[in-house]
Amino acid sequence: MTCVPGPLPGRIRVHLELFANRRVVVIPERVGVGRGCRYPLRTLTPTGVVELDASGDMLGDFFAVWRMPLSHRSLLTFRGAVTAYLGGKRWKGNLTSIPLSDHAQIVVEIGGYIPPHRFYLFPPR
Numbered sequence: 001m002t003c004v005p006g007p008l009p010g011r012i013r014v015h016l017e018l019f020a021n022r023r024v025v026v027i028p029e030r031v032g033v034g035r036g037c038r039y040p041l042r043t044l045t046p047t048g049v050v051e052l053d054a055s056g057d058m059l060g061d062f063f064a065v066w067r068m069p070l071s072h073r074s075l076l077t078f079r080g081a082v083t084a085y086l087g088g089k090r091w092k093g094n095l096t097s098i099p100l101s102d103h104a105q106i107v108v109e110i111g112g113y114i115p116p117h118r119f120y121l122f123p124p125r
Contacts (some may be wrong), residue, residue, distance in 0.1 A: 010051030059097025088118030
């Protein structure tokens with residue numbers, strides 16, 4: 001993916017929650033936003049909302065833009081068994097292939113169980 005000039009608001013929004021050792025991990029604002037450019041998927045606030053320009057991206061794409069690791073054995077700098085949920089249901093496949101679809105609720109956790117949310121109330125645009 002490349003950083004391109006243009007407007008920031010994406011037409012697709014996904015909510016991503018990360019937990020490590022039963023504590024929330026804040027996804028920083030402006031992931032995927034550079035000086036005068038933006039990637040096709042990005043955060044504008046530290047709320048966990050990821051904005052996308054078009055459908056077809058996967059969770060691994062966001063972590064690649066963020067330049068952070070994600071696998072079944074690592075989440076960011078944490079090591080151990082990683083579990084993910086999509087819409088409150090456990091994801092059985094490759095974590096990086098979780099689809100980023102409009103209004104999806106994704107929970108990824110390592111080091112303890114936190115009951116996953118099934119949905120997120122997105123603020124109006």
